[in-house]
Amino acid sequence: MIPYGRQSVDQADIDAVVAVLQSDWLTQGPTIERFEQAMARRCEAAHAVAVCNATAALHIACLAAGLGPGDRLWTSPNTFLASANCGRYCGAEVDFVDIDPLTWNLDANALRLKLVVAESNGTLPKVVVAVAFAGQSCDMQAIAELSERYGFTLIEDASHAVGASYAGRPVGCGEFAAMTVFSFHPVKIITSAEGGMVLTNRPELAERMQRLRSHGMTRDPTQMTEHSHGPWYYQQVELGFNYRITDLQAALGLSQLDKLDGFIARRRELVARYDRLLAGLPLTLPSIQPGAESAWHLYVVRLQRARITPSHRQVFEALREAGVGVNLHYIPVHLQPYYRDLGFADGDFPEAERYYAEAISLPMYPGLSDEQQDYVVEQLRRIIS
Incomplete structure (x- = not known):
């Protein structure tokens, strides 16, 4: 995995x-x-x-x-x-x-x-x-x-x-x-x-x-x-x-x-490779606002669901079954039972809820090899194409 x-x-x-x-x-x-x-x-x-x-x-x-x-x-x-x-x-x-x-x-x-x-x-x-x-x-x-x-x-x-x-x-x-x-x-x-x-x-x-x-x-x-x-x-x-x-x-x-600069540099290399390898797929890739330099803790893609046959959950589970330990960041906090009990409900923050229905966090860490990243992209491409 x-x-x-x-x-x-x-x-x-x-x-x-x-x-x-x-x-x-x-x-x-x-x-x-x-x-x-x-x-x-x-x-x-x-x-x-x-x-x-x-x-x-x-x-x-x-x-x-x-x-x-x-x-x-x-x-x-x-x-x-x-x-x-x-x-x-x-x-x-x-x-x-x-x-x-x-x-x-x-x-x-x-x-x-x-x-x-x-x-x-x-x-x-x-x-x-x-x-x-x-x-x-x-x-x-x-x-x-x-x-x-x-x-x-x-x-x-x-x-x-x-x-x-x-x-x-x-x-x-x-x-x-x-x-x-x-x-x-x-x-x-x-x-x-x-x-x-x-x-x-x-x-x-x-x-x-x-x-x-x-x-x-x-x-x-x-x-x-x-x-x-x-x-x-x-x-x-x-x-x-x-x-x-x-x-x-x-x-x-x-x-x-002492290793922070090297960690950030490798994360940015991986981001550049993801951006290149995922271009043209029915995905929305991360966007950085002007003036910001991200540390790239996460690399999140959003499924363009109108262009993809499998559901969000099916894509997620198929990646896990293929040995790609994807995750989802985050379930909107207002939809947690504790916060629902405080009065929050579906539809309160629609943009966050749309994001949740489409987002998948792909592997991102300095030790991720180019070969492993290629495999992640290959499996994602296979599942959504």
């Missing part, structure tokens, strides 16, 4: 993890800070806060933005559950904005229209989570302008977009988003096994997220309610969580970061 994605781990990565195992610090040690600093430099950001996974990163980013009961979070329906669930963790209401028919990202124009209505009826969002689907940013400049006008905090869920750029700068630089979230899950661009990170240029947000990931504790005398009792002393000043990453994970992530 050729998987849709997988990690690329070499001996340097293994050696980095072993070095930490042989050190004095397995967790809460110096490797975490080195990983944070390296990511911040790479992304041209002032601060980075590493946590156990990107879901935790989204949660503490929302809390740092002040999201709570009575507030609203808006995001794309074409995303993983965590982009919406982070709002529910904070007790906020969640709503969605339909996707752009070309990029399959949250549609900035649809957001603009929805904000006009929300302003008139007093239901403006406190947070908008703009998801960099498949590796390219949304129209972040347009969304940032709306953020200024309507007063919401803009968080970019760039879990797919480590190494991508937008408007000539690295994703994560903070030019448009108050906070940017990365994922280091094994199928992502680089991995720390499990892990996530929030980048920001605002020191007060970084300070709060550092505290939230460690039980709401502080040893900083300036944050305490009374004088220290001694060198052992700490205070819990708010309700936090155990969202810490380990030094083992940080060592793997730091080692992987």
Whole structure:
């Protein structure tokens, strides 16, 4: 089976993890800070806060933005559950904005229209989570302008977009988003096994997220309610969580970061080959907006169903039967039973629902060989022709 994605781990990565195992610090040690600093430099950001996974990163980013009961979070329906669930963790209401028919990202124009209505009826969002689907940013400049006008905090869920750029700068630089979230899950661009990170240029947000990931504790005398009792002393000043990453994970992530440029280069080679090999088939291929450079976490095609005899499901299952481990990103979040119970229904976000009825994620990872990719294309061509 050729998987849709997988990690690329070499001996340097293994050696980095072993070095930490042989050190004095397995967790809460110096490797975490080195990983944070390296990511911040790479992304041209002032601060980075590493946590156990990107879901935790989204949660503490929302809390740092002040999201709570009575507030609203808006995001794309074409995303993983965590982009919406982070709002529910904070007790906020969640709503969605339909996707752009070309990029399959949250549609900035649809957001603009929805904000006009929300302003008139007093239901403006406190947070908008703009998801960099498949590796390219949304129209972040347009969304940032709306953020200024309507007063919401803009968080970019760039879990797919480590190494991508937008408007000539690295994703994560903070030019448009108050906070940017990365994922280091094994199928992502680089991995720390499990892990996530929030980048920001605002020191007060970084300070709060550092505290939230460690039980709401502080040893900083300036944050305490009374004088220290001694060198052992700490205070819990708010309700936090155990969202810490380990030094083992940080060592793997730091080692992987050294290979990021090579990973991205190979992904772009594979994209160019897919584009060439799939040309002329009854498929809609990915589209990149001007000014964006995708990290290509995913390569998604859409079946032009009027030109294809097999159904969407038949094509998907035939590829799996042929040993091609395709996947589907994503089931629209508003159609999940949990969100249906909150009042969402079929037809609420028609562009996302049309996308779901046609999309298939093809294998995309640096270790995918040209021969394997040729086989993927050969099988897809056979099934849909």
